[in-house]
Amino acid sequence: MKIAVLGTGMVGQAIAGRFAELGHDVTVGTRDVDATLGKTAPDRMGNPAFATWVATRPDVRLATFAEAAAGSELLVNATNGSVSIDALRTVDDADLAGKVLIDIANPLDYSQGFPPTLFVKDTDSLGEQIQAAFPELKVVKALNTLTAPLMANPAQLTAEHSVFVAGNDADAKRTVGDILASFGHTDVIDVGDISSARGTEMYLPLWLRLMGALNTPYFNVKVVR
Amino acid sequence: MKIAVLGTGMVGQAIAGRFAELGHDVTVGTRDVDATLGKTAPDRMGNPAFATWVATRPDVRLATFAEAAAGSELLVNATNGSVSIDALRTVDDADLAGKVLIDIANPLDYSQGFPPTLFVKDTDSLGEQIQAAFPELKVVKALNTLTAPLMANPAQLTAEHSVFVAGNDADAKRTVGDILASFGHTDVIDVGDISSARGTEMYLPLWLRLMGALNTPYFNVKVVR
Numbered sequence: 137m138k139i140a141v142l143g144t145g146m147v148g149q150a151i152a153g154r155f156a157e158l159g160h161d162v163t164v165g166t167r168d169v170d171a172t173l174g175k176t177a178p179d180r181m182g183n184p185a186f187a188t189w190v191a192t193r194p195d196v197r198l199a200t201f202a203e204a205a206a207g208s209e210l211l212v213n214a215t216n217g218s219v220s221i222d223a224l225r226t227v228d229d230a231d232l233a234g235k236v237l238i239d240i241a242n243p244l245d246y247s248q249g250f251p252p253t254l255f256v257k258d259t260d261s262l263g264e265q266i267q268a269a270f271p272e273l274k275v276v277k278a279l280n281t282l283t284a285p286l287m288a289n290p291a292q293l294t295a296e297h298s299v300f301v302a303g304n305d306a307d308a309k310r311t312v313g314d315i316l317a318s319f320g321h322t323d324v325i326d327v328g329d330i331s332s333a334r335g336t337e338m339y340l341p342l343w344l345r346l347m348g349a350l351n352t353p354y355f356n357v358k359v360v361r
Numbered sequence: 362m363k364i365a366v367l368g369t370g371m372v373g374q375a376i377a378g379r380f381a382e383l384g385h386d387v388t389v390g391t392r393d394v395d396a397t398l399g400k401t402a403p404d405r406m407g408n409p410a411f412a413t414w415v416a417t418r419p420d421v422r423l424a425t426f427a428e429a430a431a432g433s434e435l436l437v438n439a440t441n442g443s444v445s446i447d448a449l450r451t452v453d454d455a456d457l458a459g460k461v462l463i464d465i466a467n468p469l470d471y472s473q474g475f476p477p478t479l480f481v482k483d484t485d486s487l488g489e490q491i492q493a494a495f496p497e498l499k500v501v502k503a504l505n506t507l508t509a510p511l512m513a514n515p516a517q518l519t520a521e522h523s524v525f526v527a528g529n530d531a532d533a534k535r536t537v538g539d540i541l542a543s544f545g546h547t548d549v550i551d552v553g554d555i556s557s558a559r560g561t562e563m564y565l566p567l568w569l570r571l572m573g574a575l576n577t578p579y580f581n582v583k584v585v586r
Contacts, residue, residue, distance in 0.1 A: 248484075258478045258566070297585045302570075327570040335567035341483070342560035345527075345552040346584060355586035360522045361575055 140165050140204035142223055143214030144172050144186035145179070146284045147240055151212055154288035156195040158318055163197045164190070165204030167223065172198065205231045210238070210311075211273070217241040217262050218255065221269050233272040236308045238315070239263050239333070240279045240287070242340050251344045254337060263302060263333025274308035276301055277333035278316065281343065283353035290320045290356075297356035298323040302332035325359060365390050365429035367448055368439030369397050369411035370404070371509045372465055376437055379513035381420040383543055388422045389415070390429030392448065397423065430456040435463070435536075436498070442466040442487050443480065446494050458497040461533045463540070464488050464558070465504045465512070467565050476569045479562060488527060488558025499533035501526055502558035503541065506568065508578035515545045515581075522581035523548040527557035550584060 141152040142165040156162045164186070166172040173187045190196055197204075205211055205227040215223045220241045224232070243262040244252040256262055263277035278301045279287040286292055290299075299321050301309045313324045327335060347353050366377040367390040381387045389411070391397040398412045415421055422429075430436060430452040440448045445466045449457070468487040469477040481487055488502035503526045504512040511517055515524075524546050526534045538549045552560060572578050 253483045257483060257563075293585050295583075295585045298582075300567075325571070325574055327567070327574045332570045335570040338482075338563040339567045342525075342552070342564045345557040345560040346550070349550055349552045350584075350586055352586065355584055357523075357582035358520075358585050359571060359575075359580055360518050360520045360583050361577065361580035 137161070138207055138209045139163070139212065140208035140210070141212045141214055142201055142204065143216070143241075144198075145214065145216070146181070146183045147287070148212075148214035149183075149186065149189050150284035150288040151214055151240070152196050153193060154319055156193065162195070163199050163204040163207065165199060165201040165223075167201065167226070169198055169200060201226045202228060202231070208235070210236050213237055213239045213241050213266065215241055217243040218245070220262065220266060224266065224270055229272065232270055235273060236305075236311050237266070237270075237273045237275050238279070238312055239266055239275050239277045242280050242337055244340065251341065254340065257338055258334060261331070261333040261337050263330050263337070267304065267330045274303065274305040275330055276303035276305075276308050276312040277330065277336055278302075278312050281336050281339055282356040286354065286356055288319055290322075292354065293356060296322055296358055298325055298359045299356075300325050300327045300332075300336050302327050302330055302336060304329050323358065362386070363432055363434045364388070364437065365433035365435070366437045366439055367426055367429065368441070368466075369423075370439065370441070371406070371408045372512070373437075373439035374408075374411065374414050375509035375513040376439055376465070377421050378418060379544055381418065387420070388424050388429040388432065390424060390426040390448075392426065392451070394423055394425060426451045427453060427456070433460070435461050438462055438464045438466050438491065440466055442468040443470070445487065445491060449491065449495055454497065457495055460498060461530075461536050462491070462495075462498045462500050463504070463537055464491055464500050464502045467505050467562055469565065476566065479565065482563055483559060486556070486558040486562050488555050488562070492529065492555045499528065499530040500555055501528035501530075501533050501537040502555065502561055503527075503537050506561050506564055507581040511579065511581055513544055515547075517579065518581060521547055521583055523550055523584045524581075525550050525552045525557075525561050527552050527555055527561060529554050548583065
């Protein structure tokens, strides 16, 4: 499948790399290609810059958001939540129409330091804001509840763990469920329409406290029933 | 131990019953004893009225919040989150001083219908509000992330699942951890100081969506690491 992964951070890298490994045709989208390739310092978590990472991945292309989306059959939003809607606004409407968007972004606000707060919550969500701004997209909120390496390679944890999909289009959720299964996810729970993104986004504060308590981001939850 | 369980709903009943089974001396606190004993209709979820339930439990006493707290060594807040602080204000300060309070309440606001929103979140929490209002208490947020029968009897799910404690006092968290272990909880995770109640309370919207998706409240999460 031709896939556009919007965002060059650790989520974008993990997802783009996994799609490429699985044989898909992957283009990563960024606001400014030259600026992205010009940054070589690791981020504050020590993750490699995109330019460093992509140099080892000849199977992954870099383009603008608009160019990446233009040729794609499926979109992934792996941008920072605070710029997701602006990023999507740079894409031609015709290149969004009818497509599935996997929205992994979280509405994290670091302006008051760590832990971040959420800039939208409880009565609305980033997933809903994206769906409302781009009604022609079929937005499926997914994978925003675990660390990037585990999104892409869930078998790094030996015990089974759960991921969630939320969206208004049943076929789009099935498509995303199949993709998550191809990554190795074995317990994908459909939590409802896109308003259920409120639930998965508001889980982030607990996730952040657990990361502190466990001293690692390499964990996830299994829904036991 | 002499325990006061404040609140007569399904959480209060489940916790009071479990403590009594385990040999503790349990008094349930309510605002108005006669009013509580006068209500015999099940709640809207079909759970028995307190009066019906307590008639089968001669080992559990009913008293006012203040009377229940007066004789207790440990307090449990199982009231509706919207009235928790008012309930505690009816207790003499001297009967709170130095005691551990297990805070199970959630800040659910049903005024806009179902699903409820949270009346405090993200930059504050009900657990913190209670700790701030009653600095003489040692508040430990716990058990607010699963359905009442599973709080009290976790072994009703065959696979292991996790519960969280958050509070400022390490000894109080150890005390609560021992109590949770006596209930049968085998994975109690200390998520940090009382501000971590933001995380466990903000998990409720996901819990509610999962309850809808799974069509049962009999589930919990296991933190897989």
